[in-house]
Amino acid sequence: MGGRPKDQRNVSAWRPRVPGVVEVFHAHYTEYAYPMHVHDAWTLLIVDDGAVRYDLDRHEHGTPHDTVSLLPPHVPHNGSPATPDGFRKRVLYLDASRLGDELIGPAVDAPDLRDPVLRRRVGQLHAALALPGDELEAESRLTLIGDRLRDHLRPGTGAAG
Numbered sequence: 001m002g003g004r005p006k007d008q009r010n011v012s013a014w015r016p017r018v019p020g021v022v023e024v025f026h027a028h029y030t031e032y033a034y035p036m037h038v039h040d041a042w043t044l045l046i047v048d049d050g051a052v053r054y055d056l057d058r059h060e061h062g063t064p065h066d067t068v069s070l071l072p073p074h075v076p077h078n079g080s081p082a083t084p085d086g087f088r089k090r091v092l093y094l095d096a097s098r099l100g101d102e103l104i105g106p107a108v109d110a111p112d113l114r115d116p117v118l119r120r121r122v123g124q125l126h127a128a129l130a131l132p133g134d135e136l137e138a139e140s141r142l143t144l145i146g147d148r149l150r151d152h153l154r155p156g157t158g159a160a161g
Helices: 101-109 116-129 135-153
Strands: 009-014 021-029 034-037 042-050 052-056 059-062 068-071 077-081 087-094
Touching: 021 116, 042 052, 042 116, 068 116, 087 116, 101 135, 116 135
Parallel strands: none
Antiparallel strands: 009 021, 021 087, 034 077, 042 068, 042 087, 052 059, 052 077
8 A cells, every 4th residue: 555654642641759750651652742832831842753843932953763852841832743753752741840931941941952861761660660669760760861961951061971
C-alpha cells in the first residue's frame, strides 16, 4: 500500500511516588499536533525517535534526538512532528518549585540543551521511574539532573563533564 502511515498514538502516563516529579509521560505520535498550551510544571523532554517542532514564547525550536528540552512553567508552547514518521518522546513534569522562577527566563531563551551527560541521566531517571521500588534511586538521579540544569541556565556557568 505504501505512503505515509496512518495517525498512530501510543501513550502512557503515571504519577510516581518521587518528590518533585508531578507526572511521567511517554508517547509515540505520527501526526498529532499539540495546540498552544501551558503547564504549571517544568517540562523536561527527550525525543528517542524522530523530532518535535514547537513554538515557545513565539520562537520556533526543535528537538533532535541528542538534545534535552526544558520548557518552563506558565509559558505557552505547542508541538508537532517534524518528520513524516512522527516522534517518540519521554517527558517528566517537574514541580514548579524544583528549579525556581529565576530560571524561567533563561529556559525560554535556550530551552534545547545539547549535553550528552544530561541526556543520559534523564534516560536513566526514566528507567528508574518505570520500576516500582526504585524511588530512592530516582530521587538521587533527579537531584543530579536538577543541579546540571541549573548549571546550564545560570548566567556565566555551563555544565561540566
